Amino acid sequence: MRKNWWKILCVGLLIYVILAAFLMNAPRLNILNETIRNLHFHVTMWFGMVILLTTSMVQAIKYLRTGKIEHDDKSLEMANAGILFGILGIVTGAIWANYTWGEPWSGDPKQNAAAICLLIYFAYLVLRNSMKDDQQKARVSAVYNIFAFAAMIPLLFILPRLSPNSLHPGNGGNPGFNAYDLDSKLRVIFYPAVIGWTLLGVWLASLKVRQRQIQRALED
Numbered sequence: 580m581r582k583n584w585w586k587i588l589c590v591g592l593l594i595y596v597i598l599a600a601f602l603m604n605a606p607r608l609n610i611l612n613e614t615i616r617n618l619h620f621h622v623t624m625w626f627g628m629v630i631l632l633t634t635s636m637v638q639a640i641k642y643l644r645t646g647k648i649e650h651d652d653k654s655l656e657m658a659n660a661g662i663l664f665g666i667l668g669i670v671t672g673a674i675w676a677n678y679t680w681g682e683p684w685s686g687d688p689k690q691n692a693a694a695i696c697l698l699i700y701f702a703y704l705v706l707r708n709s710m711k712d713d714q715q716k717a718r719v720s721a722v723y724n725i726f727a728f729a730a731m732i733p734l735l736f737i738l739p740r741l742s743p744n745s746l747h748p749g750n751g752g753n754p755g756f757n758a759y760d761l762d763s764k765l766r767v768i769f770y771p772a773v774i775g776w777t778l779l780g781v782w783l784a785s786l787k788v789r790q791r792q793i794q795r796a797l798e799d
Contacts, residue, residue: 585778592775596623599768606764614678618765621671623772624664629735631661631780632700636728639721649792651717654724655707656787658700660780665697689739696734699727 600619605612638654641647672690673683684690703723710716 586782589775589778589782592771593779596768596772596775600772603764603768611679614675615765617671617675619768619772621668621675623769623776624671625668626773627776627780628661628664628668629731630777631657631664631784632728632731634781635661636724639724642717642721646714648713648717648795649788651721652788652791653784654721656784656791657780658703658724659787660784662697662700662704663783664776664780665693665700669693669697688742689735692734692739696731699730703727 596619600616603616605615635654635657638650638657642650642654669690672693676685676687676690677683680687703720706723707716707720710719
């Protein structure tokens with residue numbers, strides 16, 4: 580029980596978030612209306628993605644410093660979980676955009692930057708699968724992971740803010756959520772959602788890491 584407390588917390592938080600997100604009284608906002616409920620899925624999954632990819636990059640650095648293959652396992656599976664949340668973030672964002680902007684993909688700078696970011700990480704997976712030697716695969720992919728993370732930061736957080744054409748809150752001169760609609764009713768769901776989705780990603784990654792370690796032990 581002591582080792583699994585965070586898994587229990589994850590399940591509890593996500594049950595609370597899903598029920599509250601759909602059943603709460605949503606703030607009445609211009610254009611957004613009921614779609615504001617998607618805040619607890621789209622935005623919080625992106626938060627989870629960034630946290631998971633940051634952890635993946637840290638594990639890549641640890642592998643380069645120590646050469647321990649378990650760090651490469653964690654780096655890979657954290658990246659896989661982050662990519663999964665990135666895909667879910669793109670899909671939920673497209674659904675939201677369809678109702679608020681009139682079309683699922685409008686070429687918004689942040690949409691395009693998010694797509695490029697995911698393509699960079701897809702290339703990371705392709706690069707890994709193109710090599711046979713485990714140590715070479717781990718070294719090359721660790722270096723690539725660091726550069727991929729370095730590219731993600733300006734793509735998601737800097738370049739869209741510089742574009743005057745972005746429709747995203749907080750970009751292109753638009754006010755951010757904190758400025759006009761992330762009220763107390765939303766906050767009590769938003770922050771637990773960030774924690775819950777992130778814990779789910781860590782849980783999925785830890786299961787895959789354990790699977791890889793068992794498979795390697797059997798092969799040895």
